Amino acid sequence: MRFSPLPMAIKRPWLPWKRYKIVETDETLYIPKPKEQQNDLKWLETAAIPQSTQFMIDCLPLLRRLFGRFGSHDVPIRVLDVGTGSGAGASLLASLYSGQILGYTLKVDALDRAPHVRRYARAKFPLISYQIGEAWDIKADRPWDVVICSSPQPELRESSNCRLSPPNGY
Numbered sequence: 244m245r246f247s248p249l250p251m252a253i254k255r256p257w258l259p260w261k262r263y264k265i266v267e268t269d270e271t272l273y274i275p276k277p278k279e280q281q282n283d284l285k286w287l288e289t290a291a292i293p294q295s296t297q298f299m300i301d302c303l304p305l306l307r308r309l310f311g312r313f314g315s316h317d318v319p320i321r322v323l324d325v326g327t328g329s330g331a332g333a334s335l336l337a338s339l340y341s342g343q344i345l346g347y348t349l350k351v352d353a354l355d356r357a358p359h360v361r362r363y364a365r366a367k368f369p370l371i372s373y374q375i376g377e378a379w380d381i382k383a384d385r386p387w388d389v390v391i392c393s394s395p396q397p398e399l400r401e402s403s404n405c406r407l408s409p410p411n412g413y
Contacts, residue, residue, distance in 0.1 A: 273363040287363070292331040298393055299332030306336070309389060310347045319348040323387040324371075325378050326394025327353035329360055333393075334368035341370060352387070354378060355394075 275282045282291075313320055320340075324333040333353040340349035352372045353364065364373040374381055378390070 269363070272366050274359055276357065276359050287329060287360070292329050295328050295330075295332040295393065296335050299335045299391075302391065303336075303339075306389070306391075307345075310340075313347070313388065316347060319350045320389060321385070321387045322349050322351045322389045322391065323378070324351065324353045324391045324393050326392055327355050327364075327373070328393065330355075330364035330368045330371055330373050333371045333391075334364075337368075337370035352383075354381065 269284055269288075273284050273287055275286075310320060322333075322336065324330075324336070327333050330353045333351050337349060337351040339345060340347055340351075342348065350372075351370065352374060353368075354374050354376060355361075356375070356377065358375045361373055361375055364371070
């Protein structure tokens, strides 16, 4: 009796009832704007994210002093990062203040107008709530305590959700 050799690759039949996990790669999470194709994933990870992170690092001493004026450690301080871009800076802030080690807990929301980074930011930076829109258009259950403008917002105006100056005057 003679056996034939096994084929090199055995194709399995497609089983519609079997669930397959689809894994998104970084390339599918970030798609550059049509007018800015040169700003690819490499640009995002080697230029935009480090710049956003460095901006927040530069803000940390001022933010630390500002958080010290809130007094109570019981309620998380609500922070909105307007013009966040990739969300890396907001994520750094959320990571540093995720527990009680530095004295305060923060709830960090990140806001940007451009939707092309949203999927990447939500996948890579889970500690922040990444939203698309304008600061005066989003709805919140209560106002933010601190608003950081990562990107210049020449038309930023005060709204019921976004106080540009705290009620205590600091």
